[in-house]
Amino acid sequence: MRILRSEDRWSVGIRPDAETRGQGDKGLTVQYETFEHQADIGIRGFGTTVDEAFANAAAALYSVMVDITRVEQKEFRGVNVTADDKEQLLVEWLNALLAVSDIERMVFSKFEVRIEENRLAGTAWGEHLDRGKHRANVEVKGATYHMLGVRQENGRYVAQCVVDV
Amino acid sequence: MDPRTLTKINDYCWEIPQTGDMNVPGRIFASEKLIVEMDEKVREQVKNVACLPGIQTASMAMPDAHWGYGFPIGGVAAFDPDEGGIISMGGVGFDISCGVRTMKTGLMKEEVLPRLERLVDQFYNRVPAGVGSEGLIKLGAAQIDEMLLGGAEWAVKKGYGVKEDLEYIEEHGRVDGADPSQVSETAKKRQYREMGTLGSGNHYLEVQFVDEIYDEQAGQAMGLRKGSVVVSVHCGSRGLGHQIGTDYLRSLANAAQRFKLPIKDRELASAPITSPEGRSYYGAMSAGINCALANRQIITHLVREIFIGVFPEGRVTMLYDISHNTCKVETHAVRGKKKRLFVHRKGATRAFGPGQVDLPPEYRHIGQPVLIGGTMGTSSYILAGTEQGMEVAFGSACHGAGRAMSRTQAKKQWHGRDVVRQLEGQGILLRGHSYSGIAEEAPGSYKDVADVVDAAHFAGLARKVARVRPLACVKG
Numbered sequence: 001m002r003i004l005r006s007e008d009r010w011s012v013g014i015r016p017d018a019e020t021r022g023q024g025d026k027g028l029t030v031q032y033e034t035f036e037h038q039a040d041i042g043i044r045g046f047g048t049t050v051d052e053a054f055a056n057a058a059a060a061l062y063s064v065m066v067d068i069t070r071v072e073q074k075e076f077r078g079v080n081v082t083a084d085d086k087e088q089l090l091v092e093w094l095n096a097l098l099a100v101s102d103i104e105r106m107v108f109s110k111f112e113v114r115i116e117e118n119r120l121a122g123t124a125w126g127e128h129l130d131r132g133k134h135r136a137n138v139e140v141k142g143a144t145y146h147m148l149g150v151r152q153e154n155g156r157y158v159a160q161c162v163v164d165v
Numbered sequence: 166m167d168p169r170t171l172t173k174i175n176d177y178c179w180e181i182p183q184t185g186d187m188n189v190p191g192r193i194f195a196s197e198k199l200i201v202e203m204d205e206k207v208r209e210q211v212k213n214v215a216c217l218p219g220i221q222t223a224s225m226a227m228p229d230a231h232w233g234y235g236f237p238i239g240g241v242a243a244f245d246p247d248e249g250g251i252i253s254m255g256g257v258g259f260d261i262s263c264g265v266r267t268m269k270t271g272l273m274k275e276e277v278l279p280r281l282e283r284l285v286d287q288f289y290n291r292v293p294a295g296v297g298s299e300g301l302i303k304l305g306a307a308q309i310d311e312m313l314l315g316g317a318e319w320a321v322k323k324g325y326g327v328k329e330d331l332e333y334i335e336e337h338g339r340v341d342g343a344d345p346s347q348v349s350e351t352a353k354k355r356q357y358r359e360m361g362t363l364g365s366g367n368h369y370l371e372v373q374f375v376d377e378i379y380d381e382q383a384g385q386a387m388g389l390r391k392g393s394v395v396v397s398v399h400c401g402s403r404g405l406g407h408q409i410g411t412d413y414l415r416s417l418a419n420a421a422q423r424f425k426l427p428i429k430d431r432e433l434a435s436a437p438i439t440s441p442e443g444r445s446y447y448g449a450m451s452a453g454i455n456c457a458l459a460n461r462q463i464i465t466h467l468v469r470e471i472f473i474g475v476f477p478e479g480r481v482t483m484l485y486d487i488s489h490n491t492c493k494v495e496t497h498a499v500r501g502k503k504k505r506l507f508v509h510r511k512g513a514t515r516a517f518g519p520g521q522v523d524l525p526p527e528y529r530h531i532g533q534p535v536l537i538g539g540t541m542g543t544s545s546y547i548l549a550g551t552e553q554g555m556e557v558a559f560g561s562a563c564h565g566a567g568r569a570m571s572r573t574q575a576k577k578q579w580h581g582r583d584v585v586r587q588l589e590g591q592g593i594l595l596r597g598h599s600y601s602g603i604a605e606e607a608p609g610s611y612k613d614v615a616d617v618v619d620a621a622h623f624a625g626l627a628r629k630v631a632r633v634r635p636l637a638c639v640k641g
Contacts, residue, residue: 036571038204038232065296088415095411102355102404105297129297136296137601138572139365141259141407145414145432146234164234164259165366165572 032060037162042147043094044160050086050150053157054093055111058124061094061143061163062108065101066134071109073125082119086150090159093120094143105129138165166203177624178557180223181208186427187215192223194558194624199228199616206232207239213429214242218437219250221499221506227513227563228620229612234258235432238512241561243497245506246438251426252447253435254417256509257490259410261453263368263401264488264514265536266334266461267547270472271480273392274374277636281372284475285594285637288370292467294363294641295598300463302360309353310345312360316455317486320462325361330465332525333483334458335515335533342494343455344448348405349412352449355404356456361463365602365641367565368400369538370468373545373633383531383549383630387484395484395633396472397545398464399538400641402457409453413446438507447492447507454491461486484547485534487514489564497559508559516550516562516627535627537618538565541595541638542588542608546618546629553625562627566614575610576601584608588638597640606640 035042041064045056062068079096083089093113101107108126129136146162171179171193179200181191191211193200207230214236215224221243230239235255244250270277277284293300302323304312312319317338321328331338345353363370375393378384389395402409417434420442426435436442469481492509499506508515517524517533524533532550539545543566554560570578581600584607588595597603622629 034573036573038571039238039568041572083415084419088418092415099351099355099404099408099411101297102359102407103351103357105299105358107297131296131598135599135601137365137599138605139296142411142414144234144259145418148431162234 032056032063034060034064040162040165042160042162044158047157050157050159051113051115053150053159054090054113054115054120057090057159058094058097058111059109061097061140064140064163064165065138066107066136068109070134071107071126073110074127076123076125077104077106078121078123080119080121084118087148089115089118089120090150091143091145091148091161093122097124098140098142107134140165166200166205166208168197168200171200177620181211183215187212188220189215189223191215193226193230194620194626195228196616196620199620202612203230204232207237210237210240213433214240216427216429217242217244217251217253217433217435218426219244219248221245221504225558227561228624229563229565229567229617231567233511235430235434236509236511238567239563240511241509241513241558243506243508243559244438245504250438250507251435252438252443252492252507253433253509254410254413254446255433255435256511257450257492258511259407260401261406261409261450261490262457262488263490264457264461264486265397265399265538266465266486267395267397267484267536268465268468269388269482269484270394270396272394272476272478274394274636277372277394277476280475281637282594284472285372285596285639287471287475288639289596291471292363292370292464292639293361294365294639296365298362299358300361304357304360306353309356312459313345313348313452313455314343315339316458317462320459325463325466326469330462330483334486335488336523338458338462340451340454340493342447343452345452347445347449348409348452352405352408352412355408359403360460361467362403363398363400363464363641364403365598367606368641369541370639371397371541371635372637373397373635375631376634377632379629379631380549386527386531387534387547387630389547389631396468397536397538398461398468400461400464402453403460405456406453409449413449416442417446450492454488457488485536487536489514495559497555506559510561512564513561514564515560516554517560518550518552518555535562537563537614539614540566540608540611541606541635541640542591542593543614544632544634546614547631547633548618548621548627549630550627551625554627558626563617563621566611566617568610569612570610572605575607576604579604579607593635594637595640603640
């Protein structure tokens with residue numbers, strides 16, 4: 001996996017200074033949430049597009065690990081992943097972010113995703129982990145296929161899975 | 166689960182009859198009470214595993230079984246490569262070889278109490294733990310491969326611990342079959358800075374004392390008596406193991422499709438043992454086991470250094486080290502015939518009975534120590550493997566209490582600070598890297614480990630030797 005860094009900004013395929021999607025107020029009451037699961041925890045992102053739902057699912061993932069409202073968007077990293085279908089693509093996207101976080105000791109709070117067929121180009125903005133400042137909670141070991149789904153519901157997209165903590 | 170829907174073999178063994186696509190029956194080792202509390206999803210998952218090719222005897226669930234990914238947590242299944250048997254990432258999980266290691270200290274509770282606070286503060290400050298923690302040693306690409314091949318043996322060669330430690334680890338601290346070339350670069354990079362770290366979630370470092378001995382002879386062989394102080398650590402293979410899980414979840418899910426395996430659930434990501442994909446996963450997963458063993462060995466070294474710093478009169482020696490999430494090649498009897506099988510234990514431990522050559526000489530007549538972790542407020546147990554367990558469950562037993570409520574619910578119910586105060590009232594010092602993490606791990610959010618241990622004992626999987634209670638706990 002190649003991680004794209006802030007200095008490679010134009011190779012990411014998404015202009016990092018482009019209008020933010022998935023985080024802006026578009027009249028949605030909830031952009032992401034976590035849901036209960038016996039041993040672990042589920043994450044769920046909503047959006048008016050699949051791209052936006054994937055971006056918000058990533059926000060949900062990081063909300064399990066840290067208080068993402070305290071994560072400043074100082075740097076960004078880009079990842080590219082492919083998969084056989086949308087569901088697997090969601091798992092690949094989230095797991096690619098977890099790998100970047102582990103390798104670079106970074107956490108993220110803003111995400112942008114562009115999906116073309118079964119390829120995803122994603123960008124995540126954040127900073128190096130500061131356990132006190134970010135109120136670190138628990139590590140996530142991996143995104144799983146458990147309760148995995150990407151679907152349209154009441155006119156908006158929902159992307160979800162259970163993550164192993 | 167409604168016990169009336171199961172066939173009762175005896176008070177502690179219940180069968181899911183072989184129907185439909187199942188190749189073998191399902192078998193749950195639990196008391197009626199535990200069966201009633203058990204998630205209906207366990208039945209579904211046990212049945213799904215029973216449908217996998219090459220499975221032997223039965224698809225099993227240990228007394229603490231609960232809803233997992235693919236396999237239930239507490240799931241045990243053995244596959245024969247000569248009968249088209251498979252290897253499954255869903256039978257191992259993300260935290261490869263997560264396990265418990267218990268060390269003896271040579272001291273009694275009364276001797277430790279006066280300096281307990283100093284000890285736990287040093288553990289908290291010096292043993293790297295929590296989200297994003299970094300180990301004291303950093304590895305590069307070449308050293309990572311040596312570590313993946315050598316496991317705890319590699320760590321001892323590097324000066325972390327002593328040679329005698331290795332005898333008290335399953336397979337002497339190093340599994341054969343590890344193939345670092347099957348581990349992705351991403352997985353290796355994730356481990357550069359994570360050697361000798363505890364992690365977070367349910368991982369812990371605990372100072373405990375023996376408060377009950379059930380089996381004098383076995384207790385004596387393990388060097389335990391009432392009041393003995395031990396230190397236990399629960400942790401796994403860190404970022405490297407998680408990434409191997411991630412990488413092979415995908416590749417084995419795809420392989421299962423390609424080989425047209427009768428997979429009922431994508432999370433059972435599997436490939437035939439003898440296929441290139443199956444061999445590749447076995448090599449990577451074995452490397453993951455070695456990583457976990459090396460990790461616990463480095464932590465042992467730190468624990469020893471810190472303990473002796475505070476208690477120069479003490480002596481930290483190994484009791485035993487067990488692994489939970491593994492697939493191991495072992496020889497077991499199936500219908501009277503000895504077979505070489507790939508035994509998956511997902512959230513379950515190996516529990517070899519007496520006479521097994523893998524055990525150190527002083528345990529060979531009593532069976533393998535089985536370390537079962539409780540919660541930070543209650544107790545943990547030390548059991549010993551049995552011959553019956555070898556016959557009925559491929560020498561396996563349960564691994565812990567299992568959660569009774571979700572992390573979200575636990576956080577709603579308790580505040581981390583209150584949990585710390587409450588435990589302090591019970592004489593248990595708690596240090597944690599995250600208050601919300603502590604709330605999620607509050608003792609009340611777990612099932613009663615005593616019920617699970619009793620079920621394992623009466624089912625004959627392993628017999629009770631000692632109960633230990635926490636004096637101090639560091640949570641990741």
